[in-house]
Amino acid sequence: MRYDGLNSSNTSHLIFNVTSQSDFEHINLTCMVIGDKSPPCSDISTQNNNCLTTFNVTGTLGCDYECFFTTEKTNYTNSMSQITNLTVCEYLFV
Numbered sequence: 001m002r003y004d005g006l007n008s009s010n011t012s013h014l015i016f017n018v019t020s021q022s023d024f025e026h027i028n029l030t031c032m033v034i035g036d037k038s039p040p041c042s043d044i045s046t047q048n049n050n051c052l053t054t055f056n057v058t059g060t061l062g063c064d065y066e067c068f069f070t071t072e073k074t075n076y077t078n079s080m081s082q083i084t085n086l087t088v089c090e091y092l093f094v
Contacts (some may be wrong), residue, residue, distance in 0.1 A: 059088035
């Protein structure tokens with residue numbers, strides 16, 4: 001099998017809107033591939049500052065992820081959300 005990299009036919013744009021319930025300096029989104037990590041599946045990680053509450057990431061169709069958010073604030077212990085499983089599928093709406 002030949003892998004030609006990510007392209008518009010095998011990826012999906014994901015938007016996560018976060019509602020702030022505390023003051024933090026950074027919020028991180030981490031999505032780790034569950035199972036087979038061979039291409040095209042790869043982990044996703046991104047960080048926003050406290051002013052931004054929307055995450056725009058690209059997931060790969062057919063890949064399963066475990067995702068969680070972590071908030072960071074100086075002189076405080078980092079706080080992690082519950083883990084959520086996410087599968088990126090192609091849906092047809094009729």
